Each structure stands twice: as structure tokens, then as C-alpha cells.
Amino acid sequence: MEKRSDHSPEPRRGDRRGDRDPGEFFGLDVESMSPRAQVAAGLAVLVPAAGGLVLVFTLVPWLWWLIFVFGWMIFPAFGLLVRGIAGLSEGRTGLPSAASGGERELLEALRERGELTPAEAAMDTSLSVAEADRMLKELAEGGHLDVRVRGGGLFYSLWEREEDEEAGRLEGR
Secondary structure, three states, rough: OOOOOOOOOOOOOOOOOOOOOOOEEEEEHHOOOOHHHHHHHHHHHHHHHHHHHHHHHHHHHHHOOOOHHHHHHHHHHHHHHHHHHHHHHHHOOOOOOOOOHHHHHHHHHHHHHHHOHHHHHHHHHHOOOHHHHHHHHHHHHOOOOEEHHHHHHHEEEEEHHHHHHHHHHHOOO
């Protein structure tokens, strides 16, 4: 008898009922899908299901009960479609953001100046004030930047390392 390596004694994720990841849709990882892919996957299930519904009602109406057998897939597909449409309306494309250009400029300006306001960031980069403000807020919310309030203005800076803070205390900063 040969031991097969593709069968492990431990159950894989999603093998047991109730052990499924809520971010999965028919085996797809919804969290990593772009909004366009979510819409496409939702429509790929809903369109054939709607076509089947029409065919059952027109050609074989005595098999109306099949709708209850196959209708369970409509609910998660509809949820995925709505989630994708909501993601598209928010403007999230799921693609690598344009941050590679604008965010890089912003971070370089932060490194050179030490701290920036959104208006100063717009002067030092090709970003508008609104874009710089949005990017700085997102970076701060993500924990990548330190935010300080002085004179009613928000100043964004890179986090200081502990050695830098200790050296600053010794120098009297």
C-alpha cells in the first residue's frame, strides 16, 4: 500500500462545515479580489442562474422546485456583486496604487524636510494639496507617519527611531 502525499491527516481550511473562511466565495479569496473581479465573479454566477430560472419557468414549468435546489447560490453571488459595485463607487481599483509615484515623492519630501503640512507637500511634489492631504492622512491612519498639532495646523513626519529620540533628549531638543 502506497502512502499518498496529497492526503494529510489534518483537515485543510474549509474542510469541516462551519470552518469556512467568510472571505471565500466558491473557493475564491474575495478579500484579495479587485472590485472589478468581484463584479465579474458575481455576474458569472448570477447571469447563468437567471437564464436557468427563465428556462425552467418557460420550458419545464412543472420543475419549478429546481429553483430552490440551485437558488442557494444567488445570495452570496448577489452579495459579491453589491460589494464589487460598492468598491468601484469608492474608487478602489485593487491595482497597485499610483502611490509608487506620488507617495514616493511625498515620502522623499518628508525625509528631506523632516515634517510637512499638506500645503508644503504640494509645493515640494507634483501632488495637489487635496491629494497630498489625502495621502498623508492615509499614511498616518496606517501608522506610518507621526502627526503633530502646532498652531492649529497638522504637521506630518516620519517616526523617529528610539536612538534619535534619546539623542534629542540629551541635546535638549
